[in-house]
Amino acid sequence: MHEGPLHPQFEDLERQRDAARLGMWAFLGSEALLFTGLFVLYAAYRTLYPDAFAAAASLNDRALGTINTFILLTSSFTVALSVHEVRLGRARRSALLLLASILLGFVFLGVKLTEYAEHFREGIFPGPSYRYEGLRGFGPRIFFTLYFLMTGLHALHVIAGMGMLAWVMVGAWQHRYSPLYHTPLELGALYWHLVDVIWIFLWPCLYLMHA
Amino acid sequence: MTSGTYEADLVGVPETHAPTDVGLDYLRADRGIRSWLLTTDHKRIGLMFYIVVIFALILGGIFALLLRTELLTPERTVMDAVTYNRMFTLHGVTMIWLFMIPAIPNVFGNFVLPIMLGAKDLAFPRLNLASFYVYLLGCVVTLGAMIWGGADTGWTFYVPYSTTSQSAVVPIVLGIFIFGISSIMTAVNFIVTTHTMRSANLSWFRLPLFVWALYGTSVIMLLATPVLGLSVIVVALDRAFQLGIFDPALGGDPVLFQHLFWFYSHPAVYIMILPAQGVMSEVVCTFSRRQPASYGAIAMSSLGIALVGFGTWGHHMFVAGMSEFDANVFGVLSMFVAIFSAIKVFTWVATMHRGSIHFNTPMLYFFWFLFLFVFGGMTGVAVATESLDVHWHDTYFVVAHFHFIMVGGTLTGFLAAVHYWFPKMFGRLYSERMGLLTSFAVFTGFVLTFFPQFLLGNAGMPRRYYSYPARYQWLNVLSTGGAWLLGGALVLTLGNLLVALFWGKRATANPWGSRGYEWMTPVLPPKTNFASTPFIGRGPYDYDRPEEAAHA
Numbered sequence: 001m002h003e004g005p006l007h008p009q010f011e012d013l014e015r016q017r018d019a020a021r022l023g024m025w026a027f028l029g030s031e032a033l034l035f036t037g038l039f040v041l042y043a044a045y046r047t048l049y050p051d052a053f054a055a056a057a058s059l060n061d062r063a064l065g066t067i068n069t070f071i072l073l074t075s076s077f078t079v080a081l082s083v084h085e086v087r088l089g090r091a092r093r094s095a096l097l098l099l100a101s102i103l104l105g106f107v108f109l110g111v112k113l114t115e116y117a118e119h120f121r122e123g124i125f126p127g128p129s130y131r132y133e134g135l136r137g138f139g140p141r142i143f144f145t146l147y148f149l150m151t152g153l154h155a156l157h158v159i160a161g162m163g164m165l166a167w168v169m170v171g172a173w174q175h176r177y178s179p180l181y182h183t184p185l186e187l188g189a190l191y192w193h194l195v196d197v198i199w200i201f202l203w204p205c206l207y208l209m210h211a
Numbered sequence: 212m213t214s215g216t217y218e219a220d221l222v223g224v225p226e227t228h229a230p231t232d233v234g235l236d237y238l239r240a241d242r243g244i245r246s247w248l249l250t251t252d253h254k255r256i257g258l259m260f261y262i263v264v265i266f267a268l269i270l271g272g273i274f275a276l277l278l279r280t281e282l283l284t285p286e287r288t289v290m291d292a293v294t295y296n297r298m299f300t301l302h303g304v305t306m307i308w309l310f311m312i313p314a315i316p317n318v319f320g321n322f323v324l325p326i327m328l329g330a331k332d333l334a335f336p337r338l339n340l341a342s343f344y345v346y347l348l349g350c351v352v353t354l355g356a357m358i359w360g361g362a363d364t365g366w367t368f369y370v371p372y373s374t375t376s377q378s379a380v381v382p383i384v385l386g387i388f389i390f391g392i393s394s395i396m397t398a399v400n401f402i403v404t405t406h407t408m409r410s411a412n413l414s415w416f417r418l419p420l421f422v423w424a425l426y427g428t429s430v431i432m433l434l435a436t437p438v439l440g441l442s443v444i445v446v447a448l449d450r451a452f453q454l455g456i457f458d459p460a461l462g463g464d465p466v467l468f469q470h471l472f473w474f475y476s477h478p479a480v481y482i483m484i485l486p487a488q489g490v491m492s493e494v495v496c497t498f499s500r501r502q503p504a505s506y507g508a509i510a511m512s513s514l515g516i517a518l519v520g521f522g523t524w525g526h527h528m529f530v531a532g533m534s535e536f537d538a539n540v541f542g543v544l545s546m547f548v549a550i551f552s553a554i555k556v557f558t559w560v561a562t563m564h565r566g567s568i569h570f571n572t573p574m575l576y577f578f579w580f581l582f583l584f585v586f587g588g589m590t591g592v593a594v595a596t597e598s599l600d601v602h603w604h605d606t607y608f609v610v611a612h613f614h615f616i617m618v619g620g621t622l623t624g625f626l627a628a629v630h631y632w633f634p635k636m637f638g639r640l641y642s643e644r645m646g647l648l649t650s651f652a653v654f655t656g657f658v659l660t661f662f663p664q665f666l667l668g669n670a671g672m673p674r675r676y677y678s679y680p681a682r683y684q685w686l687n688v689l690s691t692g693g694a695w696l697l698g699g700a701l702v703l704t705l706g707n708l709l710v711a712l713f714w715g716k717r718a719t720a721n722p723w724g725s726r727g728y729e730w731m732t733p734v735l736p737p738k739t740n741f742a743s744t745p746f747i748g749r750g751p752y753d754y755d756r757p758e759e760a761a762h763a
Contacts, residue, residue, distance in 0.1 A: 009325075009332035009408070011744055019334040019407040026399045030433050037441035037471055041456070044467050127454035128461075138462020145454050149445070 004181030017183055024187045028194045031157075035198055038150050042205055045142050052139020054210040059124065059135065060147070061115060065207035068111050069199065075104035076196040079165070079189045082172070086182045091172045094185070098169035101192065105162040112155055119144070147206055154198055161195045164188040236638070236735030251336035252738055256343050257321035258636070260313060263350065265705070267309035272698055274302035279660070279694040282687045285679050292677040296363035297378065299675060303366030304383060308390045309350060311621045312479065315486035316432075317346070317397060319628045320425045322636060324401060326729040327419045329410025329747055331739045334403040342396035345389060353386030365675060367476070370457040370468045374449045381450055384443035391440040394482075398432035401425055410744045416510070419727055419751040420496075420503065423510040424489025427517035431478045431485075435521070439475030442468060466531050473524035480617050481520040485513055487624020488555060491577050494627050495559050497725040498574035499566030502752035508558045512551040519547045529600045538597045545595035552588050556581065571723070572646030576627035579654040580620060587616025590665070605675075608668025611661045619657060626653065626704065633708065634722045638735045639715030645707040652700035659693025727751050 003013055010016040046053045082097035123131040126148040130141045168188040171177055177185055234240055237254045247255060278298050281288045290298065321339065325332050333339050356362070356379045364373040364380060373380050405426050409418070445456055446468070455461030457468045492509050496502065503509055525533060525541030533541075559581065568574070590612040594600050603609060633641055663686040668674075672683050679687070721730040728751055732740060749756070 007336075008739070009330065009334065009336060015407050019403050022406055023335060023399050023403045026402050026433055027395070030395050030399070030437050033434050034437035034441055037438045037474075040471065041445075041467060044464065048464065049462070127452050142456065142462055145456055149448075149454075149456075 002178055002181060004178075004183065013181075020183045020187060021190075024190050028190065031194060032198075035150075035153070035201075038146065038153065039201070039205070042146050042150070045139075045146065049137075049139030049142065052135075052137055053143050055135055056140040056143035056147075057206060057208075057210040059119075059122075059132075059140075060207050061118070062207050064111055064115055065203055068108050069203050071104050071108045071111070072196050072199050075101040075108070076193055078104070079192045083182070083186055083189050086172060086177050086185055087179050089179050091175050091177055094177075095169050095172035098165050098172060098185075102162050102165050102169065105158055105165075109155060109158060112151060116148075150202055150206065154195070154202060157195045157198070161188075161192045164191055234737050234739070236733065237738045238638075238735055240738035249340070251332065251340055253321050253325050253333050253336065253339060254636075254736060256339050257318050259343055260317040260321060260346070263347065264310055264314045264318060267305055267350070268314075268701075271302055271305035271310055272701065274298050274305060276694055276698050278302060279691040281677075282679075283691045285681050285684055287678075293363065295677045296365075296675075297361040300362050300365050300383075301357055304353060304362075304387070306618070307366060307479070307483075308387055309353070311483045311618070312390070312394060313346060313397075314621065314625050315490060315628060316401070316425060316428055316482075317342075319490070319632060320397075320401065320421075320428075320486065323632065323729045324404060324422065324425060325408065326732060326736060326740050327422055327727070327751075328404065328408050329413055329728065329741065329745045330404065330408035331741065331744075333400050334408055335400050338396050338400055342393045342400070345396065346393040349386045349389035349393060352389060353383055356382035356386060367472060368443065368446055369472075370446065370449070370465045371459065373446055374458065381447045384447050387443050388440050388447075391436045394432045394436045398429040398436070401429040402433065405429075410747055413747045416506065417747065417750050418510075419729075420492035420506070420509050420513075421486075421489035423513045424485045424492070427513040428482050428485045430514075431482050431517050431520065435475040435478040435482075438471055439479075442471040442475070466528070469528050469531055470524065473527045474521075477524040477527065478517075478520045480613075481516050483617055483621045484624075485516060487580070487620045487627075488513065490624045490628040490631070491559065491580055492555075493725075493727060494573045494577050494631055495562050496752045496754070497631070497723050497727065498569045498571055498577070499563045500569070500724070500754045501562055501566040502750070502754055504558045504561035504564070506752070508554050512554045515551040516548055519544060519551065523548060523595075526595050526600070529597050530604045535597070542595045542597050546592055549588055549592045549595075552584070556585060569723075570647070571630075572641070572643060572650050573627040573631040575647055575650045576623045576630070579650070579657075580623040580627065582654075583615050583619030583623060583657070587612060587614075587619055591616055603668055605673055606668035607664040607672050607674055610674045611664035611668060614661045614664070619661075622653075622657070626650070629704075629708065631723075632729075633711065634718035634734075635729060635732075635736070637712055637715075638718050639711050640718045640722060641708055641711035641715055645703070649700050649704040649707055653697060653704065656693050656695075656697030656700050660690050660697055661693070663687070663689040663693070726753055 006013055007016060010019070078097045078100045082094040082101070085091075085094040085097060119125075123133070124144050125131070126145040127141075130144060132140070165188050168177075168185040172182075172185060237252055240252075241250070247259070250256060277289065278295070281290050281295055281298075321333075359379045359382060362368075362373075362376065362378040362380045362383045364376050364378070368380065368384060405418070405422060445454075448454055449456055449458070455463050457463045457465045459465060492503065523541060523545040525537060526545045529538050529541075559577075590608070594603055594609060594612055630641060630646055633639070667683055667686045667690075670683065670686075672679055718734055720732065720734045723730070726749075728747065729736075
């Protein structure tokens with residue numbers, strides 16, 4: 001059972017693993033602050049236009065948003081299972097679970113695209129192209145500009161996360177990871193969980209908060 | 212003094228004395244251009260950063276000299292008003308993102324951090340190399356935008372002007388976004404390295420103070436940079452697609468941009484000043500031959516500044532529309548920074564007390580730093596006071612204040628580091644006489660440039676203006692004269708170091724008699740720094756123990 005490569009700057013594998021994990025956590029902290037900027041914008045404009053934001057949020061399809069939440073949560077679950085499986089030495093099964101997560105990622109993006117398409121058909125565009133007759137004014141326009149910015153940036157992260165999962169999936173399928181060495185898989189999983197957590201905050205802000 | 216006994220004490224493995232065990236020094240270990248461009252050696256990456264930031268300093272300096280020359284007369288002197296606006300934007304962007312932010316962490320931090328920790332390299336050497344190339348890409352994009360025409364918004368990119376200006380805002384903010392990625396890469400690397408790469412027995416409270424400063428800097432870089440990245444990207448998208456997120460005509464709030472911008476850009480001031488403070492902590496101990504008066508006070512105040520620095524951004528916006536209560540909170544939090552800074556200043560001064568002070572060039576820069584930092588800091592407390600700020604806001608007083616504290620602090624810190632670590636980086640000694648002379652000239656030029664600007668601002672001259680009433684001229688002439696003196700002094704400094712680089716006397720392993728860990732390596736550190744992880748049996752400032760006792 002192999003323990004993975006030891007890079008020359010490290011003394012032992014344990015420290016190398018600690019370094020990799022800490023590096024990923026630090027990076028995730030940075031990513032969280034990236035989204036925080038957008039959440040701050042959302043909060044500020046929601047305070048400025050409370051009614052318009054509630055009305056605009058009700059135009060988003062609550063059912064689709066909730067389904068997508070389930071899809072993403074399930075994908076996080078399969079990723080967590082995949083880490084569990086590789087720790088038990090079942091690398092092939094781990095790879096299949098990663099494949100499931102990636103496919104769920106595609107479904108998520110697909111649902112997101114249908115929502116975008118529906119909005120565009122109604123004339124809900126970001127910025128100056130907004131021309132939905134049912135809801136006029138500054139507030140809804142800013143809401144949807146932020147909606148497209150936030151979900152767009154999140155979608156980019158979903159795509160990046162799927163790329164990472166695909167990379168470690170190939171590695172797992174080729175038995176590059178063992179119960180003693182699976183750091184890349186673990187890091188990919190951590191990143192995917194972050195993508196999930198951000199969505200957990202986007203979901204109420206953009207779909208639920210209009211009662 | 213012989214450093215041999217110390218070295219043995221430090222590394223605990225006598226064999227490491229012999230250079231054959233660790234291979235050739237890092238400059239000769241590999242040959243060829245590829246061995247430099249694709250290196251993962253933190254020391255070589257530091258040197259590559261060194262070259263680029265020197266060019267950035269020269270470029271930003273040329274912009275500054277052109278600006279000051281233009282301000283020699285109230286009317287047009289050498290350039291038209293549009294060029295002037297672009298010039299001060301380029302000056303700010305170049306000096307902040309190309310020079311000051313990477314200058315100390317990426318050059319000297321890269322070079323000495325792993326050695327100070329007793330490690331062979333940073334935790335992620337390839338990420339380190341990538342951060343250099345990302346930084347280089349940022350330089351190319353930003354400089355390309357300058358050739359394209361540059362922006363005329365000032366380095367702050369305030370909306371709505373930045374979303375309507377006809378100049379090349381988008382490529383410049385993209386360049387800044389790319390610099391941000393490089394900063395974050397460095398920050399992750401430094402934080403992880405400090406946590407996981409310390410050699411056995413090197414506890415947190417035995418870390419050299421420069422490491423604490425780099426750690427605080429990295430935390431700020433990690434958490435503040437993404438917010439800046441986001442805000443400039445929103446500005447770029449806004450320009451490209453007229454989103455109107457910050458446009459009042461479309462219901463947006465331009466002040467929100469200022470909040471987001473300063474949430475990064477105020478802590479960014481501490482990204483620039485903390486590493487300089489770290490350098491000064493090393494310099495003052497080495498050249499006073501004393502341990503710091505309080506290690507804990509200096510280390511903890513670095514973290515204090517890093518944390519409080521996140522709560523002060525509003526003091527840039529006292530006149531932008533803010534409730535009195537908010538303004539007072541931001542004002543008080545800003546003054547907290549002064550408390551932490553004062554703790555540092557008093558500790559440095561107390562360190563010199565009864566020390567054996569050696570007037571080498573880095574030490575002289577420490578004295579200049581002390582003056583500029585205290586003077587700039589006190590004016591900082593003044594502008595953090597709301598009632599005073601209303602008078603000084605957007606005048607030359609503010610320009611003089613931040614040049615004193617931020618530029619004065621970073622520049623003297625950078626130059627102190629340049630001279631202090633020169634023997635370790637290049638194995639040669641610079642001319643101390645020329646070093647002291649140029650240091651004196653740098654300080655004189657600096658004060659002559661910026662002190663008149665305090666008076667100009669107090670007399671009411673707004674910043675960024677192209678022309679001014681004739682009564683301000685004599686102060687502007689003084690300031691311009693100072694700028695040329697400063698420029699000349701910096702050129703002489705560079706000349707002195709270049710001469711030393713090629714013809715300087717060979718250095719010994721520890722020419723300053725420092726007890727810092729990095730001086731216990733051979734004259735030029737070998738590629739992997741240590742043959743095996745050293746056992747560090749003492750603190751980095753154990754000047755109180757006689758050598759024999761330190762060895763025992």
